[in-house]
Amino acid sequence: MVDDVSVSQDTFIGRTTELESLGAHVAAARAGQPGLVHLTGGAGSGKTSLLGAFLAGDACRGMTILDASCRPAQVGTAWSTVQALFRPVVPAADRAPASPLFRGAQHALPALLPGTAGEQPPAPTHPVLHALRVLAANLMADGPLVLVLDDVQWCDEQSLRWLDFLLRRASELPLLVVLAQRTEARPVVSGAATAIAARHPVTTIALDSFTAAEVAEMVGRVLPGPAEPSFTWTVAAMSGGHPLVLTRLLRALRTAGVRPGEGEGRVVEIGRAVVAASVREVLGHLPDHVRDVARAVAVLGEESPDLVGALARVPAVLTESAVAVLRRAGLVARDRPDLVHDVVRSAVLQTIGAHVLADLRNTAAILLSDAGRPADKVAEQLIRMSYGTRPWMVPMLRDAACLAEREGAPAAAVRYLRHLLEVKPDDVPVRVHLARLLVETDPSEATLLIKEALTLTLDVRKRAEAAVEFAMACIAVDEPAAAVPVLIEVLDDLDLTLGPGSADVDQELRTLAESALFITGSAERSTIASIRDHIDRMGTLPGHTLERHRLLAVTSLLTVTGDCSAKEAVEQARQALLLPGDALAGWPQMVSALVLGFADEVEESLGALDGVLRYAEEKGAVHTYALALSSRASVLYGLGMIPDAMADARLAAKIADMQPRGKSSRTTRITLAGLLIDRDEPEHAETLLAQIEPLALDRSVWGHPWFLMVQSRARRALGDHDGALRLLTACAESIDETGSANPAFLPWWADTACLLAEMDRRDEAGQVAERGTEVARRWGTARTLGLAALARGVSASGRASVGLLTESVEMLSRSPARGEHARAEHLLGRALFAAGDQNAARRHLRAAADLARRCGALALAKAARRSLIDAGGRMPEITSSMVDILTGTERKIAGLATSGMSNQAIAQSLFVTIRTVEMHLTSVYRKLGVNGRAELRSVPWAQDGDPQIPEWVFVSLGRRRAET
Template sequence: MGDERTTASGPSSTLVGRTGELAALTGHAESAIAGRSGLVLLTGPAGIGKTSLLRAFLGSDVCRKMTMLHGTCGEVASGTGYGGVRALFGALGLTDGTAGESALLRGSAARALPALTPDPGHDEPYAAAAYPVLHGLYWLAANLMVQGPLALVLDDVHWCDERSLRWIDFLLRRADHLPLLVVLAQRTEAEPTAPAALADIVAQPRTAVLRLDPLTDTDVGEMARLVFPTPVAPSFAERAAAVCGGNPLTLARLLRELRAKGVPPDEHGIREIAEVGQHVVALSVRALFDHRPGWVRDVATAIAVLGDEDAGHIGALAGVPAARVEEAVALLRDAEVMAPDRPDLAHDVVRSAVLETAGAAALAVLRAKAALLLSDIGRPAEEVANQVLLVPGTPEPWMRVVLREAASRAEHRGAPEATARYLYRVLEAEPDSVPVRVQLARALAEINPLEAVRLLEHALSLTSDVRAKAPIAVQYGMTCLPVQRSRSAVRVLTEVLDALEAGTGPEPDPQDAELLTLVRSALLITGSDEKATIDAVRERFARMPEPPGDTPAQRQILAVMTLHSALGGGSAESTVRRARHILSSSGVALDNWSLLLSSVSLTLADETDGALEALDRSMRLSQESAAVWSYVLALSSRALVLHGLGAMPDALADAQTSLEIIGEERWGANMTMPQTALATVLIDRGEPERAEELLARVTRPNIEGFAMEYHSYLMARARARWALGDGDTALRLLLDCGSSLAEAGLANPVFVPWWAEAACICAAEKRPDRARDAVDHGAELARRWNTPRALGLAALARGVITPGRSGVELLTEAVDHLSASPARAEYVRAELLLGGALLEAGDPRAAREHLRMAADLAQSCGALALARDARRRLVAAGGRMREITASPVDLLTGTERTVAGLAARGAGNREIAESLFVTVRTVETHLTSVYRKLGVSQRTELGSVLHTPSVPDPRAPAWVSAARGRP
């Protein structure tokens, strides 16, 4: 077609009018190289020059300083799970059989493999969860950035699948100060495949939008001068710009057609411009086909359908011999219908024009034929299914087989959106298919749980056999949890369980017994979530024999039953026995539910060693599987246990770390444990304002309906109000908490000891009678539970509202009980209150002994508010003590302490980042702050500076004697 000058789409024309945009892209790349991450969204209509600009950018000098990963999304593959990711990372060859040897896949990055593998198999027993794959891809990118700055350039992002976009969003939210640049090119007139995911990315604060405007008249004149050998009249350029809308692709085609016709670029040629008009691409394609043999059109259409394929496959689809395919490709390339540098059409605008010439009916037949061809040559099921998705009408039986297989593959790579896309087409042909509805609901459980619930309800209505219905009911119950549909879940599971028990009889076979256990476990878990349902399940399972715990399901149900018994104020001894049995190593794998629930039961029974061990096991299990939700729940639960033990710095570290982790997650707003745990610690550290501000940001819907977390949240709010001097509001919140606990049937005295807190408030405000009924209630519960902490709290509550020597005796009893318990924080408060009571009773000498004990212990615990209160009373009693000040270690934030502790134990920055689900840069920032605050210069010095006494064994209260100075 002539030399470079005479080809308007040639290299010398690609950057006409785009030098400013190229400079902007280069500037963002330089910022990324300097460690300031960024996102550039390049937008404009088809043909405006996005791809040409990207190619020029990729070839620039600045990109040679970066690892460049460049991919293009295609319309046919727009719904494939992680298709955009594979387009970016495919060139790295991480799935060619030597992936296990690649340094890029070390550590957590290995979890990226389901997304990278073109055809994931079914070797794994379960489908990949979405979060671990996202986490793995993040670490793959992080590994690349260890080698140098990274640029991810993705063209035609409007066709990008949702999973890939969710990962880009995931990456960018963790990219502060990373040498990363993400460039996305989007066609403005095309509806994105995943509009919500793309909108989330664009909404990020680091986003810069570059809109490619139409070429100006001057730019058009410059392009025309590259085509025509004679001078170009300004009026000619103006008219061409107006007709083409300043679109470079359309303009290049127009100028080429005009020159081929011999039209001069002056006033005489202006009228010819309008004849060709804005449809020049389609007209030129039709004209080409009209003047060529029919097999040229057939080959072009086959290429438009299949894309980059070899000549044999193109020929098979077009019904043309391979030799003719090569000939047709040469003709098409000469006519600029084919791209000059790859075996595909020149542009999607050209592709649309070629497909338009085929007609809708013929194109549908061709796509079905293409799907069969791809299947016959062994292409991955998802690739075949993508062609099937474009065939209109109800899928044929063979197509439905392909779609099901593609859905299973997508599920195994952790791509729920793609799974759903394939299965919805199957459902069009099989609306009453229970297996399809169940699989579709499983895929939607995380991304659209309400729709998943609807699908499962229909599946249940279509299933009559109770054994087939039982696993569907279990899935339904667990899917109802995140959408707060516990009542529906309990109703369905109860009906199924009743029918299953009736059908299996008193001695079910092993398979039926396990099925019964699964349904019972699901009923217990779903029924325990909300106050409205907890009574019903508690009554039912109070009559059920204790399962032996020989299977994971039996362990899970035993864990829930044990917690119910403990929360109901049953036997502490029985609680400990059952919880230890659940946690015993007998070859039965434990899930996070069993570990977390057992830890709560043991904590209530004063067995905090076992509780901490269970939480540590849960956290290790969560880290291994990248189950960040479970990890955060275990970490914030451990913070509350450590707070009760008086290990305030460690509790602060866990609580703040858990809060920092959920700050990076979109589901973080549905959690309240991290906020409650951190607020609880902050109050005892003397920061009630921060605590109240934190609790005010809790936005979980219908939080008052939940059986567990609501009461801890209320208690924290009440304690914050009391610390701020608002006793009336604090007391009202505590009384609300008591009423809510009674409504839920939760009668454990130490679960949320609102009654003891209310007694302290009423006593301090000289209104002891207001708390008497609450204290009597709590004391009776404590007598039945009969643990040192429960008995100590009962004595403390009765002591503060009892005047004179009787009150002192009760508080002395509280000190004795609590000193023998793991409740170190409560013990410190008992010492403080006893000292105050002795002072009021006229015994300052005895008062000083207890107040000094309280001040010393509180300071060693990190409970600075209690320590300062104890010192103030000690001075009032005639004692002397230096001011309570924070140590350098106390200046560390919670997350800084966590990071410093891990570093002191020898963990590297990457290991710390992976274990805490944060970035390496975040770890580096925290360590820099730690070094500054502690006045150290290297990791080896951290161990000695951070060293503090370990948390004492609650069964051996020698720490109390040591603190008192006795042997």
């Protein structure tokens, strides 16, 4: 444990370079090369501690040291600094004249011994200056001399003139002069120390803030135990690297018993108090106009000197010099005209009374507005005012919110609108705008805001706009049914009020409300039939407006659930995506992407979803981002890309759980559960499914049957075939009730046929397979046709089964559904084994295991391996990592290849031939099913991982990563 004394001196820790520089000058002085060092730094920068460490170190051993610290109270006393320097070596007044030290230096006595014989201190005439130089030379007769002056800015003029005189005549003397100056303090003799430095060869050492490495060193010296990087970073951030503040903070942390392994919360709490005290101390030693400028900078932030000066009521010339003083004091950043840290800002603002601060903010807002600064700069002042908003401020806050929204800063836009709502609580457009933003971060609050807005106005247009946002909020909270009656009422009011000949803008508003009704109503089992009938009666949607394309996106999704072909659905989805740019970004683009995914137009589907993700990131739309991740996970799941789908689903769930009253959406949990079953974790999947609220799920058109099918797969994986069959029967009934005939929507019939075949109920399996085949042929994609052949194949037996399953393998191999392809390979291999063709069986079973492993479908891969072993084949144990199928050498070479090393470099590093590297890489490519280095880098080497939430999500939610 470091004691209190050493803690107070720790400010020179990490100043290795500075100490080495001073030591080099001492060595030069010993060799007869005089030197001058100008040491500069703000208050608390560690000048005094560094000088103390230097003088007490080995470098000065055996030298004569004269050191003194100048004091403001002695500025007016002639020769006060010289007297302080020589006091340790000057004998008493009655013995001084006879001392050998004063041989040839008698004229120095009046300057060194004021009041001798009633004399006044002499002027700095040549005899006095020369005598003092002789005195210094006498001291150097026995060895080198080090003269150290701290706080030289308060040195008296006579002493400074002598130092200059001495240095001009110090050639070949063993002398080192060190002048330490506080940079933020104005010198009494203006520019004297600088002038001395300008006239003589000098080394200037500027003591800047500590680096991160130096802060870490101090933390290690003062606090016990190893420090986490985040702890050290917080200490550095709170102190700004300022030596004095850092020393005080570390002492306070040690006194409070804080250990480096603890969280950063206590560092922040204690640091605020330490910084506030240090800031008050620094400001207390500064002139009034500098303090005024500091407060103006605290209010305005990074702004031009003319605005800072106008707010501080200080002339521009003085403003710039005041900022320089504040920078030297460590309050203003070195690279920008703003305070170093928001903690410092808070500390500066605490020195201002509440009324004065309010007046400053009001004046700052007017100055910024008059200067034409962006609305958000003005709004930041307005929302911090403690009294009422004036009329001119209302449009400024509206403009600031719109600007923040466009620039992807929803948290800022929400702050502006909340403040505006406090001023105008009955403003419906403000409520609707605020709710639209909160849908992305706090949809529950958004629904409450819009419910209130609907009661505050009778204007049919405002109600329609509010109802549309209410629908989006209801979708976000998984309660779309709540929006349906509101939208129906609004549409009726629009029809009654506007009439058939209304303006185009009103017709577009009606179309927008209608699309909101369709997207919410089609999600409810009780309303989907009427919604579908309404769409059938609509006919072709003309025009290319945004609202009509949104409506087209909804109808394309309903087409998927109906009795149509994939070609028709794809055509509608593509038409819905015709508008350029971000016009359709959000749920319309996601809906269209899902339709394309159902139709096996995979590249277009994933491309559209990637576009939504980019848009959401640019706009700070957290809910849209999570929903797009969940949608992409569903598409990837259908493609058999289990690790990628798992990463998206997990990230979507983590983001959803971050939001206020947040919980992962039902669709995300169902997707995760299905992925876990394929990962051979059915127990975990059932636990996840059990967390979904059943009442809300029962109403869902999409979620209810999907939940039942995934639950049935979990039951089947756990050996409960009867329970799985009951769930699949319920799934079929749920789909029939909503009229959803599409086989690609939910292939429950393929699961049912396979399950009945396993239960040796092939006749029933055949009936279900025929039903699925009929709708699959109408849809017409390779995936659904391959699943239909698979369902018929497991229902048949003997050569008929082999033929149908062979057809399934061929059809699915042409589809993007790699997981279904692996399943068909497995079933074909088992059928061939049952038919007595062991060689062909092993070939297909091995292909099934390899393909399933590459997909990340561990349950299927393990089942295929067991079947392969039963058929007389051999295969290593299936594990969660694809790397496990490689030998040690293969794994090492593959790792070097993915890092970017060439074959020649790999061969040299492993001391093997290039041919050996090529042979092993060929084996790696074959085992992992990739075609080269580019694909090798994309291999999911480990199935598990904890996806990191992007930093912008924390910003949009107004939170810090540490809070989670």
